[in-house]
Amino acid sequence: MNHTVKRKIGAKTWNEWSWGWFLIAPTMIGLIVLNFIPIIQTAYLSFFKSGDFGRGNIYIGWENYRKLIHDPQVWHAVGNTLLYTLLVVPVSIAIAMLVAVLLNGKLAGRSLYRTIYFIPMVAAPAAVTMVWRWMYNQHYGLINHGLSKLGLPAVNWTTDPQVAMLSIAVIGIWSVIGYNMVLLLAGLQEIPKDFYEASDIDGASRVRQFFVITLPLVSPTLFFVVVTTIIQAMQVFDVIYMMIDVSNPAYDHTVSLVYLFYNNSFKYSNKGYGSAVVMVLLALIMIITFFQMRAQKKWVNYM
């Protein structure tokens, strides 16, 4: 670096630099204003007992964190958030991968299928959840109606503490498949056809081709999909918020960290505590992402 500075910088270099900065400026400004500053503010706020309307915050040190450790709901929320992630990520990516491979082949009406799979992503989560709520309805929902036709007992999809998280995970999986599928599909299209042709000549089966050619070559995209899906799943909020009230018996078994943050910050006007809750989520996501970055060399195969 010093070496560069000592030398006279040519007009061309300057020009290149300024262009470079100019081109990344929109993203940088966006990141700083919308992301970095709020993160710092949130971290800062988590050390305060917040006053009403952003005034009269009182510094209380680690008090919010101390309270948090003894709050059983926070631990419920951590467990629920991780469980949700564990339910959604593997299943949704496996299905997305399968669909992407199928759609990557020669198939009549391919673009139609792609669109169909993508539609859940386009729909507003709130609207999607409303529809699912109808289907899950205990008394006259479509699913329980179907069960009764088959002579099976009705299930309390949204109020049974043992079942509610599964119901929510199903919505989560259903919503994210299309998005992951399109990403993976694009990754699949990067793979040169020669590999498949060569392996065809060698007599490899389709399944073997998938594991030996497709999977290793799509791994960079897959890695990206895994990382973002995990982060997205950790932030689950709207589906739970729409389906589960505080008065719902399944609340303790479904409340996520973001929901808890929302309730504390906005419903109970305790922004300091809400910020502390969300810092836990930040720490969790950071730890998980860090390990994923470390693990990437083990399985991600950059061509």
Added chain:
Amino acid sequence: MRFFVQLTNGQKKEMFRKKQPFRYRPPSPTIGDAADAAHPKWKLGVIQLKKKSLATVLSILLAAVTLTACGNGNGNGNSNTSASPSAAPTDAAAATQAAGGEKAELTYAIWDSNQEKGIRTIADEFESQNPDIKVNIEVTGWSDYWTMLEAGATGGSLPDVFWMHSNEIYRYANNGMLLDLTDRIGKSEDVKLENYPEGLNQIYNLGGKQYAVPKDFDTIGLWYNKTLFDQAGVKYPDESWTWDDLHSAAKALTKDGVYGFLAPMHNQEGYYNFVYQNGGTIITADKKSGYDDPKTIEALDYYVSFVRDGLSPEVYGDAERADLLKNGKAAMGLFGSWNLSGFTENEFMAKNFDVAVLPKKAAQASIYNGLGNAVDAKTKHPEEAWKFVEYLSSKTGQERQAELGVAISAYKGAADKWVDSNKTFNIKAFVDMVSYGVIRPYSNTTAVWEDKAYEALKPAFSGKVSVEEAARNAAKVMNESLAEEK
């Protein structure tokens, strides 16, 4: 590429709208034109960089970036965005005012879209009498309303005139967000506090200062399915009904997949009413929990017994509750007067249902509450805003509100006109209950302890713990929460 950008947003809460993982995905690994993507150099951009330290920094970055979706709600960023819709008209109005000295534009924020039409009519009448004032009505749904208002209060851009509620008045009044109306009421010809129910005045009175004028009130009625009653040969409920009548009727009506009564996990439209009918209390005068009062526990036990005995389904959500009634799955249910327009529009309800006063035990009781019209302390048009509130609160305004069927007007005698506004149901029952109505229990942090109590009482509804134990837990958490109150 555009394709994706459109798809990632659309989250329900505003603070989540920025969730776009694409922002930090520099060389698009996937989509885009084939030539670009086929280039061997793309490899998920930054992530592939070899240096360990850099990877670590980036992992933190990645995590941090996505997290802001949550974090941002705390800072001012969110506040400003959500406040802008309400702020804009005010600023525009101020600008016109300054420039030409012409019309003063007022923003009137409300949360019930059912009332919008009627209120618009009243506002038009006000405008025709005051040609120099223009009123813009803004409707925001209940929960977003408070987020919007909080953002407005934080950013100093509240609507000029807006609805207030017993759950929230303390925070707003205590922090100087509301214009003190005491002197203006004192000087006013049209607004005299003795014309409104004392309980409602008290909600909006802090330290002897009046911060809002009661607009309307609501009570809870017993809705019943006449057809099901006829089929079962049960007499319709009336003011002579006791708890025993309710229980035996529920028993007679429970058959063929129909539940006799709805005992949902709900306070205002549920067990609060029974608690006060039994002489119990939810919050005492010295701001202690009443959940451990034996009378309260007795009432809760009676209420939960409907679920225990299979006379009521276990029901938790608000929408589910009304749907059970609308689909003929439940014969009776407690619902507030604000449901009236929705129930009238429902053909099944209009045809089969009617409403009666609540049954009694030790006493008659129905939880009642009322909104108030408040004015922003920092409004640019305090005089015009007060003029509007004065009109809304005057005999004329209140009677118009009743006639138009907007809400049960708070003004003495105006409620009778409201009774005539709906011929479908016997809505006189709602007005009859005011004489023994109990104001919905509240303190400075109602929203907090109400939820804590819900959490504690839930296991009793699902039969996991005894009602007594749940009630004692509720009292404990509620008292802890009240102790933290300023």
